[in-house]
Structure formats: C-alpha cells, structure tokens
Amino acid sequence: MKDIIIVTGASRGIGAATARKLGSKGASVVINYQDSEKEAQAVLKDVVDAGGQGLCVQGDVGNENDVLRLFELTQNHFGSPTGLVNNAGIIGTSKRRIEELKVDTMTEVMRINVIGTLLCSREAVLRMSERHGGKGGCIVNVSSLGALTGSPFAFVDYGASKGAVDTLTVGMAAELAKYGVRVNGVRPGMIDTDIHASAGMADRVEKHGPQMPMGRAGLAEEVADVIVFLLSKESSYVTGAMVDVAGGAR
Ligand code: NAP
Secondary structure: OOOEEEEOOOOOHHHHHHHHHHHHOOOEEEEEEOOOHHHHHHHHHHHHHOOOEEEEEEOOOOOHHHHHHHHHHHHHHOOOOOEEEEOOOOOOOOOOOHHHOOHHHHHHHHHHHHHHHHHHHHHHHHHHOHHHOOOOEEEEEEOOOHHHHOOOOOOHHHHHHHHHHHHHHHHHHHHHHHHOEEEEEEEEOOEOOOHHHHOOOOOHHHHHHHHOOOOOOEOHHHHHHHHHHHHOHHHOOOOOOEEEEOOOOO
C-alpha cells in the first residue's frame, strides 16, 4: 500500500523535516501550512527531488472548514490518507507566569494545539478506520516535554495543551486499536526551530541548549526520525505510546 501522509505544519521545523524524510522514502506527502507558502513550496520541491510526491495545502488546523478542505484535497489528489502527523502547534506569546496569561493567547494555544489535533484526527479516522471501511493507518501526535513538566514560569497554557495531546493520544489509541489505526506521540524537548523566536524568545536555544543533559538542543531531523518510525511497519505493535525525544531532559 502506498503511503499517503498528511503532515500539519510542514512548512518549517519538525513538520518540514518529517515531510522531507517521508519524501525520501517515496511517500506521497501532503504539506499543510498556515502562512509560509514559499517555505512550503521549498519543502515540496525537496520531497519530489527525493523521490516522493507532494501537495501543499494552506489551512488553519484549528478551523473546521480548513481541515475538511485539507482532507478533501488529499483525497482528490492522492486518495485516502494512510497516515497523519498532528505537528502544527504554537507556544503563544512570550514568556509569562499564570498571573500574566491573556485569554486570547490561552484560547489560541488550545484552539490550534488541541482542537486542531482533534479535528484532523477525526477526519483521518473517518477515512482510515476499518470501522468506516478504511484500510487502517497511523496517527502521530507531536506533544512536548512540557506535557510532563507543565512548562512552569514560561507558558503553563502551552504545557496544559500538550498534556491534552498526551491524553487524547492514549484515548484514541484505545478506541482504534481493533480497527487498524495506531495512535502514538512524541514529546520533543528543546529543539532548534523557529518556534522559540515566534514566541519572542529568539535566544532560547543558544541560552538554554548547553544546559540540556546532552549539552545541546535537539534537531528537527532527530524528532522526524522517531515520527517516521512510529508511522512505519517497524512499529506495528506500538500504539498508545509517547516517546520522549528530549536528549535525557525530564
Ligand atoms: P515551528 O518551527 O514554529 O513551525 C510551526 C509549523 O506549524 C509551521 O509550519 C507553521 O506554518 C505551522 N502552523 C502554525 N500554526 C498553524 C495552524 N493554525 N494551522 C496549520 N499550521 C500551523 O515549530 P516546531 O518547533 O517545528 O514545532 C512543531 C511542533 O513541535 C509543535 O506542535 C510544537 O509544539 C512541538 N514542539 C516543539 C518543540 C521545540 O523546541 N521546537 C518542543 C516541544 C514540542 P506557517 O509557517 O505557515 O505559519
């Protein structure tokens, strides 16, 4: 069966690295993005150059109509998806304590990180689950070490959103185990991507990377390798698992 994998938030960072690795394995990759069209097109070129097939689809994962369109375009272009990587996510605005949280930021973090993951998963399951006539598949959710630590003194709303991602991973895995769909997650630690600058902390990796147990932050490719493993038949008896990709950080 040809792999047809939707990667949300694949224009940059961990999602882009995952799309590229899937392309190099000959998969058909749907590269979803929110704003970065040029970057998404560059990822598409890399996927095709590496021997895969690709399609860029703009859409906000927290918007139901956009998600329906993402799955409809995937279906029309490649057929039913065999895999979904719920990677799109945001930290929100800059470092803050609970007393300083703004309702707009909290709402946006939950909408994209939690509702986005649920919406995309629902649409994937409707197409992949044997309960609905599908042929099975895999979902990989990108959580965060913040789900375990709670991200204190930084962004507890983000930590809580990733706690929800862990919980829905376990719940969906149990619902879907009998119907050919595996659901797993990764919990990255500090990874060197744009997400820190987007949250107003451009120097975060430079400043805190050396304090990590391995003396450095991780690379997007190191997370992508684990995601690709969880999508592959090499992990056929793994479901409901969360894999920390955090270089020993807890
Ligand atoms: P990134 O470099 O900031 O990239 C984020 C990606 O998500 C971009 O492709 C962006 O698209 C997309 N995106 C953002 N909001 C979206 C939306 N509403 N709908 C669709 N796409 C959207 O982030 P990253 O570091 O690779 O993070 C990827 C995932 O890993 C996130 O879930 C994050 O929480 C998690 N994570 C990251 C770290 C880390 O240290 N980097 C640690 C733990 C967990 P556009 O560019 O088009 O806007």
